[in-house]
Structures are given as structure tokens and as C-alpha cells.
Amino acid sequence: MAATYLQEQDVIGDIAASLGIEPGEVTDEGNLTDLGMDSIRTMSLIEKWRSAGVEGADFIALASEPTLTHWLNVLTGRETDEEKDKEKEEAHEL
Template sequence: MAITLERMRADIAGMIHEDPKEIGLEDNLMDLGIDSMRLLNLILKWQEDGLDLEFAELADRFTLAGWWEAIQAKQAGSGA
């Protein structure tokens, strides 16, 4: 199952109890409440859906746009 930008936004919003519409592409997700443990939980959730993703691939890009770029590259490389 491919991860979409909308799915990512909804998963992040659910993790921090926010409305998905409130999360902008360039918002700093750390400022919104995504810490390393929450990031790890999101990665585990996405791994369960078949995305081969490592913590380090997202840890240095704490915006939705940065994470989406990394996930798109992963999905393109895996043929998802």
C-alpha cells in the first residue's frame, strides 16, 4: 500500500491530536509536537504498510514536505 501525502498528514495530525488541515508542508513538525518517539511510532506504522523506511531518513527533515520527499523517493525506488 503506497503512502500518500494526505495519509501522512492525517497520521501526523492523529499523533498530535490536531486537525490535518492545520499542518502545513513547511511547518516544523518538532514545534507541533513530533518528537523522536512519535517519529519512530509513525515510521513503524508506515513500515507495517510495507514502506521500507529508517529513522535516519526522516530525522534530519522535520517538515511534512521533507518527509514526503523522502517517502516519494523510497516508494519510487521500491516500485510501490
């Protein structure tokens, strides 16, 4: 079965809605934690995205780098194999 990914505008919209801000306030390199993203909001989004069939919606993968660019790479399928290998290595170190 092919992997399911989200569209960029959907990720941005979901993040903004979770934070109670406008999508334009979510910048590419801005730290989502600084905007108010916490573990509860992250888990809520992950559950929403997993329900939609997105396999890349993983807490460790997203929390390791809470920037829009990173989240888009993971959730829209733009993540490189090198980044996936790095995340697996870091997860095993925990």
C-alpha cells in the same frame, strides 16, 4: 518487488493523529518538532508505515529534516536521487 509508498493525505492524516491536531494544522514547511513531534511519535509512525511495507520509513531520513514537505518526499516516493545520496553521506558521518 516494487517499492511501496504512501499517499500524501495518509501521511498528513497519520502525522496529525499522532500530534492530536487537525490535518490542516500541518503545514508544508512548518517544523513538525514545533508542532510536538518527538522521537517517540516519529518511531511510532515509522513502525506503522513499515508495517504497511513502506521502505522509505527511516528514522534518520525523517528526523534529518522534520518538515511535511521532506517527509512527503521520502514517504510518497517524490524524493530525488540527490537527496537520497545526501542522506546516505550524512548517515555515514554520524
